Amino acid sequence: MPRHIQDQIGRSLDELIPRTDTVDIDTRLGRVLLRLRAALLDAEAERQVTKAFGDELIALVPRLRRFAYLRTGNAAEADDMVQATLMRAWEHRSQFAAGTNLVAWLFTILRNTHLNQRKRLRREVEDVDGALAGRLSSAPDQEHRIALVALQAALKTLPAEQRETLLLVTVDGLMHEEAAAVLGCQVGTIKSRVSRARDRLAIALDLS
Template structure:
């Protein structure tokens, strides 16, 4: 008998044991059958690596186990989404417009009075409280609130923003115009 025929007979004889082991690993007969099939295909493709006279069952079980672990690691990173509900929730906003929008925002920001721009940047961009910004600017808290509010109104006008829905995904614009009731008379 040729070495190829001996290997084929050994593979066929190992099928029931491989299937039982695969079922014990996966707890799913369908996945187990796929795992056994992949094991046999991998073993046949790498038959030149098998050394005649060594334990064929141990070699096959090692292949099966490695395939199972690779599949397990892969499945751990994947999200099962049979009906597409998860994928429907994922959104990616186009970024082609972001650069243009940012440049428009920077130009509008530069048109603000210096004291308004300073107050707005301290509160919106730096995340300072009104009290902290007032301390930095050396003015009263009410003055900072007024400057921030006026800066937000002026920015909205310069950027022609009429409502909250026009802000889009840009966090910089949202922060700068945050708390401003757009669309209502000022």
């Protein structure tokens, strides 16, 4: 696939979900972050974790929120997932090996949290009629919004494993190796899924 089409698909996918770099301290997630920061400082003083671990953990929260929102389509539910992920990461901090990939570790925890919630609830939150695209942080013009809704519809036609892999790499920004660690497959499988997903989207959206 030509590079300009890959870039066009990437930019369009990126626009589906707004980026949020701050967390309101008056929300449940905000209060959890305050407690977590304090706990990390105490743990660092006691040599239970490194400063790098704590700093990177906090810095990854915006990416975790976006990853969660892509899967739920609901901001409150996404924040609950991130909160559960952070608490689980804290509880199992001793299992993280210093020098390994914290991004892949956290994304795996969050993904497993979501899968377990879906199993318990026996349902999957869907983005019906482009509702996800309608919740953009800034209202696009009508033609632009129609294009985003069309993209969302095209995403639904992808096999689940291709869609998730494409979102991990293109929207969540994971490296192929990181996505492979999260999904438990080979790097070659990740590259193949992303390529096939892009091809199918290009055909569905009549890109050339």
